[in-house]
Amino acid sequence: MTSPLRVILGAAAPLALSVGAGVAVRLAATSLLGNQATAELAAFALAGAVLGPVTAAVAGGLRGLTPFVAPDRDRPAAALPVLRDARWLALLLGASGAGVVLCVPLVASAGGVPGEVTAALGVLPPLLAAHVLLLAAGGGANGTLVALGHARQVLWPGLTGTAAEVLLLVALVPRLGVAGAGVALVAGTAVAVAIANGRLARVTGLSGRALWPGRPRPREILRMAGVGLPMSAALVVKFAALAAVAWAAARTGTHGAAAYAILVSLDGPLGLAAFTAGQAAAPEVARAASPAAARRVNRAALAVAVAGVLAGAAVLGLAGEDVLGLFGSDGRVRAAATGLLPLLTVFSLANACAIVMSASLTGLRRPAWSLGSAVAGYGPLALVAAPVAAAWGLSGLWCALTACAVLVLGLQTWGFVRYSARR
Template identity: 50%
Template sequence: MPFRPLLSSAVPLFLSMITSMVGGVVFTIALGHHATESLAAFALSMAVLGPATAAVAGSLRGMVPFIAPHRADPAAALPILRDARWLTLTVGTVGAALVACVPLIARVSGTPAEVVEAMGALPWLLALYVLVFASSGGANSVLVALGRSRQVLWSSLTGTVVDIVLTFALVPVMGPSGAGLAMVVSALASTQVSVFCLRRVPGLGRFSQWPGRPRVTEIVRLARVGLPLAGTILIKFGVLAVVTYAAARTGLIGAAAHAVLNSAIGLLFLAALAVAQASVPEVARATTTAEVRRVNRAALILGLSGAGLGGSVLLLFGEWIFRLFTPDAAVQALALSLVPLLVVSTLADAAQAVMGFGLAGLKRSSWSLASFAVAYGLLAVAAHPVAATWGLTGLWVALIGNNVTLVVLQGSGFLRHSARLGDLAPAIPAPPARERAGS
């Protein structure tokens, strides 16, 4: 089984995710010490920024299965990169417009005036952040697709270092606006490092990477893979927000315990997510059904092993770990009692992620979108009645059921489409060399 290529790609991706999380923790700490209004303003803005950047990230991931087959001839991937820039800039512009409307959304939703005032220039800076993120055109995704995941770590480390330095320098003086400025500068620095690493790939440095005349047909083909991926993330964001509100209805202790468990599951899920992302180019480069399924089995073993290892640590040391999140003994006790359910949910989530990214590698992400619509739709309908009847325990059982449903739906889709590998659309053909060099 192809464990080595998966691990060589997944480990740098995992480390880059960890470093990005560190930056988020630093923002929370700095704003929490600045003022309660500042922390609330930042949290409300991030609630809109998260889906906006997720949509851009999904559209970026959609290019990976188209670029991966050109690993031996990176220059042939340039037209695809240019097409992807058109797509991501379009999605990013829409996302930036939504983020800029955060103060209006906050006022309409009844947010206290002092919190809205505390936002300052933050929404505009976060809108600029989305545009910078989109303008990268998926440089990191291209590096992953071309088998150069280690270089992704450098851009992540650069961004995190800039985040930390500027956060502590600007937030005490500027509050949330300082955090927004730090994010914009960090994104610029990270993007420059990614583009620099991409230019060092043999065959890419001498050609322009910026979009020229849009190739509408090819952009639409990318969108058919990327936009459903973005849609799955948006559905998950939205329904998990519904689950969080349902958890809040169980009481203060239940809401706090759910928040602690969500933080823990985010950490446990990272390893599986990294492996799932690393599997996409390997699936896309496979030429037979047997080879595709061999990659998927290896990714499942690695993803479940990573999630299981993290779950074992939580089962053994959860009492000490949860003390880091909250000093409240009642919250700790409730969270600790639900750890077995959390571990099962994480394992199922890891398996469905591997299957979902396998479908993306086969350019069939629309199946994942339909699966998410069904599973998370049922969860959204059931969340509040389940919480009212069975409390937080019932909610986590429902989350397990949701993830198991996704494993079945996405697994069946993967088996179906991998069996028809010969019928899949070929990668976007490379143009003549003279077109590659054009802008």
């Protein structure tokens, strides 16, 4: 029998290349904006802090289809109604999320963000809203490919969309600033969504069949929503708290907001292995026939996640100054970010393991536990972010973030051990 580690690595490797390309393009956008103007980098981070929970809500809702699709891996046609149900759910979430993103300038003005940062937003919010709608239109094509055992097919939409976005970033950001970054994101997303659905349409058993929503089936949609929406809500709680932290960082000044943006960008590569291992683990946990099998899959995914964080931390430890130099020449921003790299590593390690645990709970169809854990950990973080930033600055914020991640990991581990025993 194939070992769980080989199964996870086999699915996670193409996912890592695809998602890693997306992380690289976020770093490229941050670097280009950081070398252009500190205010524009801060505006990009501010809008991204709102975009994070919105896209997480859409993606989380779609992850609810994984435990329903995975058991039909050997007969993909049986999964087609589930995919159509998921697309109705995604369209509802996407329309709501786009409306939230459009409100970023109003919330920024009311929240005390410096005027130069708010003014630098420009047309970025409408462009990000278009990005959210395109993600929803994708309807979970990538997640379905992974659940059906075709993870390698995810490479093509990811790499092609990233290539289009990078070309446009290089061409547009020097002339248009954050608006150029928004245009590049929308174009890259459109390319990726189109190719992902094209690849899904070629899967044996789905070829020649309509993938788009037909007549809605309310009962089945609600059944999937029972798994997807708690997962979506958990991600919203998490990213909303992170948005509150970003808001608190922005209120410390332009330099603090820019340093926070750099650290958040670096967290992306550190957590890449965890995100892809979690995506690979969820369908395998859903297919597991016993508690022992589910736990073996979970341990293998955790091993991949931890290895990814430690490898990234080693690179930052050896070449931290050079890496930070890619994000601009502002000495105050670089100094603030450099001093917080150790805290970033600890946070990323705990957060990576929590991502895997959350995915495993989704595979068990127990995302409500992930939601409860997120509320218990990230709820208090959102409440204390502003006073902590006022008292202790960025270092205080990152200490609070790290403590929160450790608490959430502990709660999710308890939940997984409890529910996997009932498998």
